[in-house]
Amino acid sequence: MGNEGLLVVRCQLGEREAFRELVAIWHTPLWRYVRGMVGSQHLADDLAQEAWVAVVRGLPRLRQPERFAPWLYTIARRTVTDHLRQAYRAPETAMEETTTVVADDELSSVLTTMQIEAGLAALPPLEREVLILFHLEDLPLATCAEVLGVQTGTVKSRLHRARRMLRNHLAEKGYEA
Numbered sequence: 001m002g003n004e005g006l007l008v009v010r011c012q013l014g015e016r017e018a019f020r021e022l023v024a025i026w027h028t029p030l031w032r033y034v035r036g037m038v039g040s041q042h043l044a045d046d047l048a049q050e051a052w053v054a055v056v057r058g059l060p061r062l063r064q065p066e067r068f069a070p071w072l073y074t075i076a077r078r079t080v081t082d083h084l085r086q087a088y089r090a091p092e093t094a095m096e097e098t099t100t101v102v103a104d105d106e107l108s109s110v111l112t113t114m115q116i117e118a119g120l121a122a123l124p125p126l127e128r129e130v131l132i133l134f135h136l137e138d139l140p141l142a143t144c145a146e147v148l149g150v151q152t153g154t155v156k157s158r159l160h161r162a163r164r165m166l167r168n169h170l171a172e173k174g175y176e177a
Contacts, residue, residue: 008065022068023052029137030076036132037080039121051079073133073147084125119170127162134159 004025010018030051035044054075062071120128133144134155145152 004068005066008059008062008068011059012062012065019056026069026072027052030072033073033076033132033137034080036117036120036136037125037129038083039117043083047079047083048076051076054079069139070143070146073137073139073143077129077147116166116170119166119173122169123162123165126158127165130155130158131162131166 007018007022007025011022027048031044031048034047034051035041038044038047051072055072058071058075062068064071120131123131130144130148133139133147134141139147141152141155144155148155150158
């Protein structure tokens, strides 16, 4: 068991400092993933907080402490999915929360983070999610497959399709890849 697994075990034993360390290590990647999925910083703050509450509740039952990362992303994914389900039931308020601001700076041919995020926001959720997990969160294919609940081959095909869609979208906006 690696350092991460030992940290999780220490959390399960009730060490508050261990939980602070776990949050210090994982909050930013978790938040980045959620932000990429919902497009709003404020909403990402709320949903990341909600995910951490679920982690606190579920941590005592985590049987494989060394598998914390896929478990964490699965919780975050469920939190985002639940939010999106509720948002589709009440579209008038949800649309305001999830609107993404697209920066269109024609002066620069270099893709900025905002341009890539805007491109990601234009993709369907499945393609957006696989790009975020694999490229932005640097998760291995097998871990992406575990989080998404699909086979590794499916992750590869989604990645291929998502990259093509992102490239086409950015090209339509006049950005060279």
